[in-house]
Amino acid sequence: MQRIQVSLKVNGKKYRLETPPNRTLLEVLREDLGLTGAKDGCSSGECGACTVLLDGRAVNSCLVLIGSADGHSIETVEGLQKAGMPHPLQKAFVEKGAVQCGFCTPGMLMAAKALLDQNPKPDEEQIRTALAGNLCRCTGYTKIIDAVQEAAKELRYE
Amino acid sequence: MSTYQFVGKSIERVDALEKVLGTAKYVGDYYLPGMLYARALRSEVPHARIVELDVSPALQVPGVKAVITCDDFVDHGNFGFPVKDQYVLAYQKVRYVGEAIAAVAAETEEAALEGIKAIHLVLEPLPGLFDIDHALDPNAPQVGPDRADGKHPNFLDMSPVYKGNVDEVLKQCDVVLDLKYTTPHQEHAYIETEGALAIPTPEGGVVVYVSCQSPFIDKGILQMVLGLDPARVRTIIPPVGGSFGGKDDLNYYTSAQVAALALKTGKPVRMTFSREESMIASYKRDAAHMHIQLGASHDGVLRACRAKHTFDSGAYASQTPFTAWRGSIHAMGAYRYDACEVEITSVYSNNGFSGAFRGFGNTEACFAIEQAIDEMADALGMDPIDFRLKNCLRLGDETPHGQILTQSVGLTECLQIVRKASDWDRKRTEYSRQAAGDIRRGIGVAALFHGTSLGAEGIDSATSTIEIENDHTIVLTSGLTDYGPGSRTVYTIIAAEELGVNMKRIIMLRPDTNTAIDSGPTVASRSTMVGGNAVRNAARNLAQTINLAASDLLKCSVDQLYRVGEDFVGPSEEVVRWDAVVDHARDMGLVLSTYGKWVAPKIDWDHHGGRGTPYFAYHFAAHVAEVEVDVRIGKTQVLNYWAAHDSGTVIFPEGAYGQVYGGVAQGIGYALLEEALYADGYLQSVNFDTYLIPTSMDVPEIKATFVQTYFSEGPYGAKNIAEPAMVPAAPAVLNAIAHAIGRRIRDLPADLEKVVLGEALRKKGSPVSCKIGLKTK
Numbered sequence: 001m002q003r004i005q006v007s008l009k010v011n012g013k014k015y016r017l018e019t020p021p022n023r024t025l026l027e028v029l030r031e032d033l034g035l036t037g038a039k040d041g042c043s044s045g046e047c048g049a050c051t052v053l054l055d056g057r058a059v060n061s062c063l064v065l066i067g068s069a070d071g072h073s074i075e076t077v078e079g080l081q082k083a084g085m086p087h088p089l090q091k092a093f094v095e096k097g098a099v100q101c102g103f104c105t106p107g108m109l110m111a112a113k114a115l116l117d118q119n120p121k122p123d124e125e126q127i128r129t130a131l132a133g134n135l136c137r138c139t140g141y142t143k144i145i146d147a148v149q150e151a152a153k154e155l156r157y158e
Numbered sequence: 159m160s161t162y163q164f165v166g167k168s169i170e171r172v173d174a175l176e177k178v179l180g181t182a183k184y185v186g187d188y189y190l191p192g193m194l195y196a197r198a199l200r201s202e203v204p205h206a207r208i209v210e211l212d213v214s215p216a217l218q219v220p221g222v223k224a225v226i227t228c229d230d231f232v233d234h235g236n237f238g239f240p241v242k243d244q245y246v247l248a249y250q251k252v253r254y255v256g257e258a259i260a261a262v263a264a265e266t267e268e269a270a271l272e273g274i275k276a277i278h279l280v281l282e283p284l285p286g287l288f289d290i291d292h293a294l295d296p297n298a299p300q301v302g303p304d305r306a307d308g309k310h311p312n313f314l315d316m317s318p319v320y321k322g323n324v325d326e327v328l329k330q331c332d333v334v335l336d337l338k339y340t341t342p343h344q345e346h347a348y349i350e351t352e353g354a355l356a357i358p359t360p361e362g363g364v365v366v367y368v369s370c371q372s373p374f375i376d377k378g379i380l381q382m383v384l385g386l387d388p389a390r391v392r393t394i395i396p397p398v399g400g401s402f403g404g405k406d407d408l409n410y411y412t413s414a415q416v417a418a419l420a421l422k423t424g425k426p427v428r429m430t431f432s433r434e435e436s437m438i439a440s441y442k443r444d445a446a447h448m449h450i451q452l453g454a455s456h457d458g459v460l461r462a463c464r465a466k467h468t469f470d471s472g473a474y475a476s477q478t479p480f481t482a483w484r485g486s487i488h489a490m491g492a493y494r495y496d497a498c499e500v501e502i503t504s505v506y507s508n509n510g511f512s513g514a515f516r517g518f519g520n521t522e523a524c525f526a527i528e529q530a531i532d533e534m535a536d537a538l539g540m541d542p543i544d545f546r547l548k549n550c551l552r553l554g555d556e557t558p559h560g561q562i563l564t565q566s567v568g569l570t571e572c573l574q575i576v577r578k579a580s581d582w583d584r585k586r587t588e589y590s591r592q593a594a595g596d597i598r599r600g601i602g603v604a605a606l607f608h609g610t611s612l613g614a615e616g617i618d619s620a621t622s623t624i625e626i627e628n629d630h631t632i633v634l635t636s637g638l639t640d641y642g643p644g645s646r647t648v649y650t651i652i653a654a655e656e657l658g659v660n661m662k663r664i665i666m667l668r669p670d671t672n673t674a675i676d677s678g679p680t681v682a683s684r685s686t687m688v689g690g691n692a693v694r695n696a697a698r699n700l701a702q703t704i705n706l707a708a709s710d711l712l713k714c715s716v717d718q719l720y721r722v723g724e725d726f727v728g729p730s731e732e733v734v735r736w737d738a739v740v741d742h743a744r745d746m747g748l749v750l751s752t753y754g755k756w757v758a759p760k761i762d763w764d765h766h767g768g769r770g771t772p773y774f775a776y777h778f779a780a781h782v783a784e785v786e787v788d789v790r791i792g793k794t795q796v797l798n799y800w801a802a803h804d805s806g807t808v809i810f811p812e813g814a815y816g817q818v819y820g821g822v823a824q825g826i827g828y829a830l831l832e833e834a835l836y837a838d839g840y841l842q843s844v845n846f847d848t849y850l851i852p853t854s855m856d857v858p859e860i861k862a863t864f865v866q867t868y869f870s871e872g873p874y875g876a877k878n879i880a881e882p883a884m885v886p887a888a889p890a891v892l893n894a895i896a897h898a899i900g901r902r903i904r905d906l907p908a909d910l911e912k913v914v915l916g917e918a919l920r921k922k923g924s925p926v927s928c929k930i931g932l933k934t935k
Contacts, residue, residue: 139816
């Protein structure tokens with residue numbers, strides 16, 4: 001299969017890579033760049049475990065063919081912390097008990113970040129709607145929603 | 159209780175940070191140099207004889223390095239407990255769609271898939287058994303193994319509970335109800351699919367990283383089917399992305415497959431499942447057909463219960479004999495009766511296979527009995543909570559099994575708490591009088607008792623090790639796995655409490671069969687009580703040594719010592735640091751490594767007579783659900799939810815609340831959405847587009863309360879929480895729906911069709927999604 005050249009900016013770092021065109025952004029992130037934070041839970045855009053930000057929008061990276069990410073800016077869970085300091089969302093997830101098995105957590109965090117970047121003061125309903133594409137089987141969502149509200153507060157104070 | 163420094167306090171999970179940073183490495187996150195990718199060839203038919211199987215063409219596929227069948231294992235890879243009826247790869251027959259027949263290791267996932275496709279396989283289809291009501295017919299297709307005792311080969315087990323003469327008592331009852339309920343198979347739907355990675359060692363052994371619950375069972379099976387010396391097999395459990403009972407058997411198959419491939423190729427081999435493969439191949443919660451007869455007198459006294467249930471074990475026994483047993487113990491609910499007769503029969507079929515799932519038989523049994531209790535309250539014209547309060551088990555009562563409850567029975571308090579918190583009396587009255595309309599509200603209750611730990615299933619003990627390293631770090635192990643609920647945090651809290659040190663000093667290792675000690679399976683919500691007691695004993699043993707060193711250093715007796723934070727203070731107010739005491743202990747030649755074991759109190763159960771003491775303690779709970787039903791489209795929204803649990807002392811509150819919230823969410827899914835439907839043996843939903851689980855839009859805010867009745871055998875008085883959190887949710891929701899619409903739905907799930915039409919609207923099933931699912935990447 002003919003390979004294609006792709007340029008990506010991932011967590012602020014530029015990458016140029018050559019890859020067969022039939023791969024997904026998720027595969028490239030995990031296999032080529034070693035960024036295994038985003039998870040593969042269903043390979044079909046149903047569970048949200050692979051959620052990353054593409055130019056600031058939350059996308060299911062399992063559905064993004066690598067060619068369509070060419071030239072775009074990607075943010076993954078590994079890019080959330082700044083200078084060794086966890087992002088307020090990461091802190092709130094820890095403090096509020098929003099993490100159990102942790103497998104959905106990276107996707108949840110990125111979906112929540114996309115929301116807070118756009119809407120710094122979401123109400124509960126808006127948070128529930130923003131996370132509706134991210135399945136969690138452990139937590140019942142209660143504490144995840146608490147954590148997003150908490151992080152929103154902290155981000156407003158920052 | 160407030161004298162504790164860590165127990166019951168607000169504590170962060172020990173593994174939360176690595177999980178939010180994205181650095182926690184699950185099995186599928188390992189990409190080792192030279193690692194091969196494995197994939198299994200799986201049956202596309204529900205029941206067949208293997209006529210021809212030639213795997214050699216797979217080896218001609220570029221990139222394929224090895225291929226294995228059952229012939230690559232000792233005794234064809236036969237394993238299973240309590241019935242040894244499973245094979246690591248199919249032997250002679252396949253009994254369900256998705257059963258692994260051969261496995262390939264290749265340089266890429268694509269090559270592994272091509273290898274699978276190249277295998278020459280001829281299956282001769284056999285008649286399938288799909289209707290469990292006919293599993294024991296004389297001419298039913300044989301699914302179960304041949305048996306010498308003359309019983310039907312499809313008969314697996316029958317678990318009874320007997321008290322008095324039910325027929326006699328029913329004759330005396332004023333009201334007798336005869337009710338049938340069904341529950342479907344349920345998919346665990348952990349977000350991480352199954353996976354295992356095997357790394358060959360230079361000595362000819364293998365190290366296996368596997369996303370499973372019970373490391374020592376995995377190791378035991380590997381030794382047995384690979385014919386390896388115990389020292390040559392090591393099982394390590396990395397972070398596990400959810401399990402709920404679902405990551406045992408199938409991961410044993412998988413770890414044995416990758417281990418054999420790793421030994422054959424001399425390279426690391428990893429297999430991780432696609433979602434479709436996971437759903438098709440994995441075991442499910444047993445489907446159940448349940449029949450209840452309930453008798454009561456006009457004054458609201460429950461008198462007799464007969465429960466005759468059939469559980470669908472599917473192709474293999476797996477845990478179903480134990481599931482059905484737990485179901486039988488709880489089938490009459492947490493009530494007093496004059497007479498009781500429970501018989502749960504489990505049978506083989508070709509409907510996938512069933513195994514452990516949160517609640518383990520009680521989830522199914524509780525669904526039936528807690529609706530039946532509600533129906534009886536209706537028939538008697540009594541309030542459902544009043545009726546339960548009048549008949550429920552209290553301290554000092556004798557259970558229908560013949561066990562006197564001597565301590566930690568908090569069901570009455572649980573019922574009273576949810577009644578008050580939910581404003582039950584007002585809402586029950588108001589919704590009972592609501593005018594006819596399309597949008598209707600209802601409120602429903604369910605009660606629960608749930609035996610703690612293994613009970614009569616087996617020997618119940620755990621062991622932990624604890625050691626102080628040269629850098630003063632305290633390293634703690636357990637043979638039990640934390641696959642999400644938070645037991646590693648519970649153990650860290652307990653060790654810190656006993657040693658009087660900051661939790662940050664303690665490194666709680668994940669299970670590794672080379673460092674931890676066999677503590678039985680991580681099941682039955684036994685981690686806090688059984689595993690926690692083991693940690694407590696280990697830490698207490700170590701504390702004795704440290705205290706001895708401190709007394710030597712401070713030149714006083716041990717009982718003259720006291721603690722200020724981590725520091726030790728002697729009678730003359732002289733303060734020494736923890737580190738100095740540890741160093742002194744080392745100088746004294748004391749051993750700073752110890753272990754602690756805890757063995758559960760003996761239980762006594764007559765499996766044929768159906769009498770005895772099945773569990774040494776019970777968890778009690780009451781749930782209330784408030785729903786709104788749109789009767790035009792059948793949609794039920796759970797508006798509010800209250801849960802009160804008598805879990806004994808809560809050691810790790812954040813974890814305990816998390817268990818309740820997650821358990822209720824899973825129960826709401828079971829109540830309203832989830833059905834892993836097998837049509838002629840083919841699973842109809844193979845990914846999350848058709849197998850729907852609750853999203854953030856479906857789960858309301860849940861108000862949880864803990865009734866902390868002290869349990870003398872538990873660490874600090876703790877019992878358990880994980881499974882009981884889910885069990886009463888479905889009947890609470892269904893009772894609320896019945897209150898809202900004035901009609902009972904006795905078959906789960908209460909989806910749109912059942913609410914509108916009263917029955918499932920079902921197209922004929924199709925094998926297509928299974929067949930496509932097994933071929934996808």
